[in-house]
Amino acid sequence: MTKPKIALVTGASRGIGLSISQMLVCHGYKVYGISRNPGTCKFTHELFHLMACDLSNSKEIDHFIVNFPEIKDISLLIHNAGLAYFAPVEELSSEKIREMVSLHLTAPMLLTSAFTRSLKQNRGRILFIGSVAGKEISPWGNVYASLKAGIHHFARELFAELRKFGVKVHLIIPDITKTDFYKNLNFEPDEDPNSYLLPNQIAEVIENLIVNDNGWVVPEIQISPELFKLKRKKQN
Template sequence: MKKIAIVTGASRGIGLSISKMLLSLDFKVYGICRYPEKCNFNHQDFHLYKGDLRESKTIPLFLDQIPTKQNITLLVNNAGIAYFSPIEELSSEKINEMVQVNLTTPMILTQSLTRVLKENSGRIIFIGSVSGEEISPWGNVYGSLKAGIHHFARLLFDELRKLSVKVHLIIPDITKTEFYDHLNIEPDTDPKSYLLPDQITNIIKNLLLDQSGLVIPEIVVKPEIFKLKRKKFQK
């Protein structure tokens, strides 16, 4: 039986790039996202399920659809959502969305799969953000939640290392994906000012292929220069 990987936010950006890489390593990938119909990638071992990670009931419904769950060896907590604005302009609905997707969902999904990952000497990978490490104007809620999941990953590393489960935290800086579609900022046009999803994926691939016996618990990845630009909106 093939090894099984679970990837959240698997239909685009970093999540889709990771899924393609895992398929090349002969994994069977089960992904979840809100709009699987918008993904134009197909593969016989790529199974994309529709689910709203803003809803707590989504996780058990998703896991119930996966056959042979006993073969799960990898969990990639990748999905994220962000709203940037002064705190008084953030609605309670948007705050709750960010809490659920960025913090609650990866914690519950991790809890749900830890037992089988222990049995299979598996891995858990968290895709964090430099917003969780630095002061981000108007990004206080998103940054706080990313800081929370970073700390969770670090504590989980120490909890599970003696049980043969490897935990990795990847902390990328500005990455050119659809993440910025609904924000008023976006990566600059200078290719040295942003990362590409495949660059993040290559780092994860090297971690998965390494058989040296060491574990790299945390990696921060940044482009050569820092530069963002504000979007120009048509009046």
């Protein structure tokens, strides 16, 4: 029996991360998923192992890395976890700013540093799920957008650094995607199905990159719905 490839997906219990994980197990990957609350995930599969870790806490990340069961065999690392608080900058609490910085920048950098030696040995891949917000001026999304711009640049730097070692680095930049990302925001995708992406569509793009390995690399892809429409949530 062929030994499954090992993947690590952050934010794997829901949304885009869960769709990516489901796609990977269908292709025979053993997926280790990181989630702050793994008990909320209803998806089960013999190749899917959800592990608890708060990626906004660097001590928990250190503990996770030390105890990761198959670090030498990992061939795919996907940075997907994220959250956003949108508000005028003076209204963002220090706790919310620190949480976003830790989750969007510190955690991906720490995990990448810890796993890169193995990824080099296994000629693996690193994927970053960015955001179109990181390419645009985003009123009230100032901290979130700036952090996404930062992780975009980190991905581009890694592509240049690691390609000579056979490690493929991809930056995926989705536009409006219908997930619970918007549950704490005052706006959300429009009802028009042509105005938003679905998590499985992001997974399909990644599937094409991973499965159809033709010896060349697509370092960056932006995915957008046909139409641009957002709506304000009704105030209670």
